[in-house]
Structures are given as C-alpha cells and as structure tokens.
Amino acid sequence: MSHQTGISASNDLQDFFARAKDGEIRCIQVKIAEEKLExxxxxDAVGSWEEDYNTMVKPYLEDKQPCYILYRLDTKNAAGYEWVFISWSPDFSQVRDKMLYAATxxxxxxxxxxxxIKEELFATAVDDCTLAGYKMHLLSQNAPAPLTMAEEELEEIKRTEIKTAGVDTKHQTLQGVAFPITDEALVKIQEFIAGQCTYVQLSLDMADEKIVLEKAEDIPTSALTGQVPSDHARYHLFNFKHTHEGDYTESFVFIYSMPGYKCSIKERMLYSSCKSPLLGVLEGQMGMEFAKKLEVDDPKELAEKNLYEEVHPMKNIVKSAFARPKGPSSRGPKRMTRNKEGQETS
Structure with missing residues (x-):
C-alpha cells in the first residue's frame, strides 16, 4: 500500500511518457513542482546503456534536492524497452521533501x-547511482550473500520447530537479517521525526520479508500500554512527552515487545535478528537519537511511571553515615585510693 499524497503527473509529463518509449530517449528526470509530477x-541515447550511464545520470543528482530518474536499458520485454527507476533522496535534503518523494x-x-521497470534503485549518495554502484546493486540482488545464509538457517528452524518447541531459544540470534522498510512505513517514520505523530508501530511481513507499518497515531503516554499486542512481537517508536526537573521534555523511545512463547520460534528469531539492522537505519541513516531502548514482554512495563524511571534513572545519592571513631576499649587498670578514714576504695 502506498501513502496517498494527492500528487499526479501533469498532462505534459504524461504526453512525454507516451512519446519517450520508442528507443530514442535514454534518460528522464522527473521532479515534483507545485504539487505535480513534472x-x-x-x-537522447548516444552509445550503449553502459557508455551513456554516468554522463547522463550524474548531472541530475543535486546535493539537496530529491528527484526521480528513469534510465533506459538496451534490453526489451513484452511491454517494450526495460528501464531502471532511480529514487534519488540525498541525506541533506529537507525531511518534508524526502517524505513527499517517498510517498509519490x-x-x-x-x-x-x-x-x-526492470530494476529499482533507492539512493542517498552519488556513489550508489554510478554505473559501478548500479552493478553492485545487481550483484547484491542476484549473488549469494549473508542474508541467504540466514534465510537457510530460518528454513531449518521452520523444519525443526515442532521438535524444539520446548527448547529455550531466548539467546539464539541470527546476525545481519536486514529486511527493507516499506515506503509507507518510511513516510510515517519521517512524520514521527517531524513531530506530526507521537507513536509508530512496525511489524515484520515474514512472507514478503519486509518491515511494514501497522499504525501511526498521536497518543498520550497513558494509552501506550494498550497499543502492545499480546500475541505478536512488534517494534514501537514513541515520543515520550513529559516534565523533568521542572522542564518540558520530549524523548524518543524505541521499544521491542515480545510476548514470550505466545509467538512461534521463527517469529522470535526474526524479530530478534532484525532489531539491530532496523536501529542501524533509524539511527545511522535517518538521524534518530533514542533516549532509551527497551525490550518488554509485558505491556505494564510501559506505564508512565516506569517509562519515566527508564528515561531518567534515579542517581544513587545515598552517602555513608559519618562513622564516629571508637573510644578506647579500656581506661586502664583501676587505681586504688584511700578515703579519709584510711580505707581503700577503687
């Protein structure tokens, strides 16, 4: 499902598309202007697709402005010439522009x-859009990679799930299982970063191997516990709005909820394995900073008081009591004295 922006192709662009597929045009740039695709x-093609690639694609890559690029290959399918669809979204472009282009x-x-469209390429750096970058993309799509090994391990887990149902797999994890995030989910994450909503819930589509959007809402902290499913794992992004030491504060919190053995082994393994790569995208590529990352198996752990104590843990300010030095254990031997009557007293 795509996020609907209401933006459509202008009449001029639609007319151009109708004329551009005869084999003369090699490269097309499309921009969003005044709420239209323009x-x-x-x-025009000069040499082969490989010879033309860098000289035609790179000039369209602006430092801070996203765009779309359609690049024609020399191969054909039943519909005509095959094209590469490049979504250019540079790191330093405005968040609103990134969201708009992703959603359109x-x-x-x-x-x-x-x-x-034979291949789709999403790029944030110029190197990703060069001919070498495109060929690396093709290799990663077609050649065996670490993800393939992980998938084989997951298939083994599926085959043996019945036999190992009673085995504690809490500490078994797979490394590097990085499912792509759908466009719809990326848009809502960007809206979350921009403060347009306070809560985003993500799930794994295990059949299509994607991270998908479950919901995105503007909720108070008191409603957070009610968002956590009791029968499936989820990832949650929450903007914890609160007061700390008299100052209003907003803190991003990442929550990984896993309701124990109510989930299958495969689900537990996949969610555990995808968590780190997802955080890598959120923090490394999207610039998010989390005040706290939590892993919970009971929604009650997300009550407002508990959340506050996690974000602002109490410091140990207890000081040891002053230790009075001990007095002498003995005042020495008793002295014998005589009273006026001459009698000895102690």
Whole structure:
C-alpha cells in the first residue's frame, strides 16, 4: 500500500511518457513542482546503456534536492524497452521533501508503466547511482550473500520447530537479517521525526520479508500500554512527552515487545535478528537519537511511571553515615585510693 499524497503527473509529463518509449530517449528526470509530477529534463541515447550511464545520470543528482530518474536499458520485454527507476533522496535534503518523494514513488511508476521497470534503485549518495554502484546493486540482488545464509538457517528452524518447541531459544540470534522498510512505513517514520505523530508501530511481513507499518497515531503516554499486542512481537517508536526537573521534555523511545512463547520460534528469531539492522537505519541513516531502548514482554512495563524511571534513572545519592571513631576499649587498670578514714576504695 502506498501513502496517498494527492500528487499526479501533469498532462505534459504524461504526453512525454507516451512519446519517450520508442528507443530514442535514454534518460528522464522527473521532479515534483507545485504539487505535480513534472519533467525535469531528458537526454537522447548516444552509445550503449553502459557508455551513456554516468554522463547522463550524474548531472541530475543535486546535493539537496530529491528527484526521480528513469534510465533506459538496451534490453526489451513484452511491454517494450526495460528501464531502471532511480529514487534519488540525498541525506541533506529537507525531511518534508524526502517524505513527499517517498510517498509519490508508486504514483510515478503507475503513470510511467510498471511493467517496463526492470530494476529499482533507492539512493542517498552519488556513489550508489554510478554505473559501478548500479552493478553492485545487481550483484547484491542476484549473488549469494549473508542474508541467504540466514534465510537457510530460518528454513531449518521452520523444519525443526515442532521438535524444539520446548527448547529455550531466548539467546539464539541470527546476525545481519536486514529486511527493507516499506515506503509507507518510511513516510510515517519521517512524520514521527517531524513531530506530526507521537507513536509508530512496525511489524515484520515474514512472507514478503519486509518491515511494514501497522499504525501511526498521536497518543498520550497513558494509552501506550494498550497499543502492545499480546500475541505478536512488534517494534514501537514513541515520543515520550513529559516534565523533568521542572522542564518540558520530549524523548524518543524505541521499544521491542515480545510476548514470550505466545509467538512461534521463527517469529522470535526474526524479530530478534532484525532489531539491530532496523536501529542501524533509524539511527545511522535517518538521524534518530533514542533516549532509551527497551525490550518488554509485558505491556505494564510501559506505564508512565516506569517509562519515566527508564528515561531518567534515579542517581544513587545515598552517602555513608559519618562513622564516629571508637573510644578506647579500656581506661586502664583501676587505681586504688584511700578515703579519709584510711580505707581503700577503687
């Protein structure tokens, strides 16, 4: 499902698309302007697709401005020439622009004709868009990679799940299982970062191997516990708005909820394995900073008081009591004295 922005292709762009598939045009740039998809530029083929690639694609890559690039290959399928669809979203572009372009990708594909798009490339750095970067993308798509080994281990888990149902797998994890995040989920995460909502819930589509959006809402802290499913694992992003030491504070919290053995072994393993790569995207690529990362198996752990204590743990300020030095254990031997009558007294 794509997030609907209301943006559509202009009449001029639709007319251009109808004329651009005859084999003369090699490269097309599309931009969003005045809430329309508009033609940014185009270049005719000169040599082979490999010879033309860098000289035609790189000039369209602006430092702070996202765009779409459609690049024609020399191969054909039943619908005509095959194309590469590049979504350019540089790291330093504005959050609003990133969100807008991510949410409008499917609209452009629909207007152009998805049947002719052979490969899709999402890029945030120029190196990703070069010919070498594109070929590396193809290798990662087709060649055996660490993910393939992880998938084989997961298949083994599925085959032996009945036999190992009573085995504690809490500490068994797979490394490097990085499912891609859908466009719809990315848009809502960007809205969360921009303060347009306070809560985002993500789940794993284990059939399609993607991280998908479950819900995105603006909720108070008191409603957080009611968002946690009791029968499935989830990832949660929450903006904890509160007062600390008299100052209003907003703290991003990442929550991984796993309701114990109510989930299958496969689900537990996958959620555990995908957590670190997901955090890598959120923190490394999207610039999020989390005040706290929590792992819970009971929604009650997310009560407002508990959340506050996790974000602002109490410091140990107890000081040891002053130790009075001990007096002498003995005052020495008793002295014998005589009273006026001459009698000895102690």
């Amino acid at each position: 033609l940014g530029g185009s270049k 990708r499917s609209t452009l594909k629909q207007n152009f004709g998805g049947g002719q």
